[in-house]
Amino acid sequence: MLPWHQYLLGVLLVLAGMNHFRKPKLYERVLPPYIPAHGTIVVLSGIIEMILGFMLLNKNTQIEAAWGIIVMLFAFIPVHIYMLQNEKAAIKLPKWLLILRLPLQLGLMYWAYLYT
Template identity: 30%
Template sequence: MSISRSTAGLAAIFAVSGTVHLARPEVYEPLMPSWVPAHREVILGSGVAELACAAGLLHPRTRSLAGWASAALLVGVFPGNVKMAQDSTRSRKTGLKVAAFARLPLQAPMIRAAVRAAREG
């Protein structure tokens, strides 16, 4: 079974993001809501989860499970994206504000792609 373009794209996004989570976790620390414990550990764990989802999406035998896991992961990190958008309003950097707010509506098509991958697997 071949892989759809949206599934391959989602796998690529997770692979890049997961790598950054592990290589430069400090990038994500300001995004963490205060109610989340053990920020560094959660960041590293989410990086591992993203890499696992990326790998799982690429193989037909694991695509369904990885698709559902990817959707859950995207829902789980959404509060961090909201916090990043809120925090960006205090910045003078227009590019940061645009990127932070642009991420929010992008979650919906990514979740749709994850669900589609789960169903095609």
């Protein structure tokens, strides 16, 4: 049996990935212009997020999932920086929350690291 917090992270990732399909325009808006094919990137990142979440819920794949989650969260950092720099990409979130998201990424990476 996995610890409850591992189930929590896995379910949160699955739900976050599903949200990419519920609100794709929101995710497209936060992508920096130098990233090509916004629609494709949103779909792929949503699928990857869900796959990693499900993999984290399986003892046999949790290590690979945890490393994948860390890499994915690291790859999302430019999006958070772009949201800080661009008012339209900030989706009306307060500046303090956008700043807080950067160390939150590190916390989420550590959380995933616990399952490696």
